[in-house]
Amino acid sequence: QVQLVQSGAEVKKPGASVKVSCKASGYTFTSYYMHWVRQAPGQRLEYMGIINPSRGGTTYAQKFQGRLTVTSDTSTSTVYMELSSLRSEDTAVYYCARETMVTNSGLDYWGQGTLVTVSS
């Protein structure tokens, strides 16, 4: 069965970086885009960016340009999200979610979420 398993919760100080992993299984890794979405406590879903795992191409939301790096490792079917220069407003649950490259079918499987807390 399809699974997206994310790494565990992180606590970081302002100015630091965080790297969250998302390990995929149960499907052909290179046939699906992977997206990153975050949600601050009590807030709306916020779209961050996308990667094509087979080619490595990425697109990031303008808000995160220069601070966000998404990479993929096809040998382990894992996607990584790294956010730098962390500030308190980056405290949120971070989700990975897949989308087929073939049709317009939405984000059909999501990871369990990773809580990142930024606090001095």
Place this chain on the structure above:
Amino acid sequence: DIQMTQSPSSLSASIGDRVTITCRASQSITSYLNWYQQKPGKAPKLLMYAASSLESGVPSRFSGSGSGTHFTLTISSLQPEDFGTYYCQQSYTSPRTFGQGTELEIK
């Protein structure tokens, strides 16, 4: 970026009610519109894709319509398990922006 605007921001309805949530895009997204349901502490769940296609396993009381810039999600007969927050999302272009959400409360 394409802006997605949902209305209402919240609503309260009774079991058996017909409920409609609206989503508007700041430019045409043809039918590249998806709907998600999120419950507290959980990841979002895909309900509808391509504006009107029901995701596998989602009850048929959910339906979607629209194209261009105006879309609706309808629950034909509200059930207790339908509480939560509903989000629309455009997949026409990156970044794949979300609406601000509609919080649905069961009276």
